[in-house]
Amino acid sequence: MSKAQNFDLGLKVHPLFGWMKPGQGSNSGVLTGFSYGLMGDFYVKERYAFSTEFAITSMGGTVVEGDSQNGIETTYKLKYIEIPLSMKLKTNKVGQGQFYGQFGFVPGFNIGAKANGTETINGISTDFDDKDVEDNINGMRLGLLIGGGYEYYFDNSTRLALGLSFNNGFTDVFDAGKATNSYMALNLGIFF
Structure with missing residues (x-):
């Protein structure tokens, strides 16, 4: 890393x-999603950085309420603008790079919400697809971020970042009713 600069900018997926x-009800499995955007590290010391991103993130999950005779199974597909605010702590150089750990908060702002599912009343099922449920979703989400990985240096400034992170949502997804959403991510990025 070039010590003449104290800010690194990159792209991530x-x-x-x-x-x-x-x-109420139960979770019915895992839903795959995707996040992409810009990331930046502002160095406060040589191996310590304030890290942030601007990302578009698609996430969701499936909720089951009731039973097979009278119930509803809904898969929510939610889209947020996320702006994570975290501290990144790096080790000394190991091989061609450095290991890092990361901890912080992730505010997110809802920009879209769709639902697919099946509603069953007295044993008769009705499917619904791409129903707009944005009015039922809280406008803001807050999560706790913890992660780590390895940054491989190609030269003094260009590096590939590989890691895993856990984003634990702790605010309610819905305007009415209780539910949180969380995700595990495989972090891939490149700093220039």
Whole structure:
């Protein structure tokens, strides 16, 4: 890393696996999603950086309420603008790069919400697809971020970042009703 600069800018893509934890009903598995955008590290010391991103993130999960005779199974597909704010702590150089750990908060702002599912009333099922549910979703989401990985240096400034992170949502997804959404991500990025 060039010590003449104290800011690094890069691009990122994160395939992710998300789920919802409802207050009522149950979670019905994991939904794949995707995140992409810009990332930046502002160095406060040689191996310590304030890290942030501007990302578009698609996530969601499936919630089951009721039973097979009277119930509803809904898969939510949610889209957010996320702006993670975290601290990144790096080791001394190991091989051609450095290991890092990361911890912080992830505010997100909802920009889209669709639902697919099946509603069953007295044993008769009706499917619904791409129903707009944005009015039922909270406008803001807040999550706790923890992660780590390895940054491989190609030269003094260009480096490939590979890692894993856990984004633990702790605010309610819905305007009415209790549910949180969380995800695990495979972090892929390149700093220039």
